[in-house]
Amino acid sequence: MSDLVEKISQTAYELFHRFGIRSVSMDDIARELSISKKTIYQYFKDKDEMVTHGVMRHIEREINEFTGVLEKSNNAVLELVNLSTCIKRNMKKINPSMLFDLQKFHPEAWTKWLEFKNDFIKKTVLEVIRRGKKEGYFRSDVNEEMMAIYRIETIELTFNQTIFPQHEWDFVEVQLALMDHFLRGMMTIKGIEYYEELHNSINNENI
Template sequence: MINNTKEKILENTEALFNKYGVRSVSMDDIARELSISKKTIYQFFKDKDELVTLITKGHIDRERAEMSTVKSTAENAIDELFKLSHCIREHVKEINPSMLFDIQKYHPNAWALWLEYKSVFIKNTILDVIARGKSEGYFRKELDAEIISTFRVESIELSFDERIFPRDKFDFTDVQMALFDHFVHGLMTVKGQELYDSLIDAKSYESN
């Protein structure tokens, strides 16, 4: 019962953060959403910062598992990128773009988790797929993997910055997918492009 209550608080709070951003959601809002008292929340969590940190860790752990599954099941580097594209599209549908800014400014523990995830796990995943794509002949041999992977990692964070992509002018999902599309197409040889296009055509056919 105790674990169920704690998980329910985390799950519902994450949904609120995704919808409204982190800063604008108070402990009162969380209690109201769950129809419980703030005292009950404080039985499980020290404060809002701990909630944010645990939710960030849970989100990162799920993404790590999902990306690892994609990597282990993909038939080749192009298939891996195609599946990652689908994952990204599904993830950004749920996220309030102000979340990352709020975490960076107000929650240093959660921000440290994000930085480690971005600079180590995501970057290494990109380095691995680039190496795989080169060996399979789908990616250009002359690519500098270190530069390209660093660029890709930083572009993820860039897309959350409302000073660069204000929400009254840019759709968050469109920004994410445009940056990913630019990254993908900059990697590929003609052979890789042909396979990638065939996967897109097949997906389009299946959805009709």
């Protein structure tokens, strides 16, 4: 794939992240790149194809980033804390309306997102919960399947502007609060003590 195609796709997706998909036109993308709209149409037949391509590339980057984080984490609690840090960093770039735009106006891209959510993310969460139970950080009676579904659905929930309107809620803070609730609800005393130590360590580093 040519460098120009990647540049167009990356620039478009960054604009979609910042402003939402519906708010960004092909003219906006061409203007941002300082190229003609005709040039864009040489590589993408329409905006929908561009959105789908951008989502697929984004998913590839997310998988690579998350896999790297998991490989560097030596226990389940640290895995989820590190994933939370990744989520915080990535969510700062996303306009909450983006997921709604995908669902309503870009069905192919939305299907790709659902596959990513229900396959990779769910599988990852399941593996982390199982690991945490073996390590003694999570309670043995935790229903792994139920908690994995709960976690991936709360990720999507924060994008819902009816429940968490953007003018009332900080998108990243909501995500982190729900992650914290998810973790604490599964933890043993050992897990909570270690989790608090991690929090204190991270807070001290940021002072």
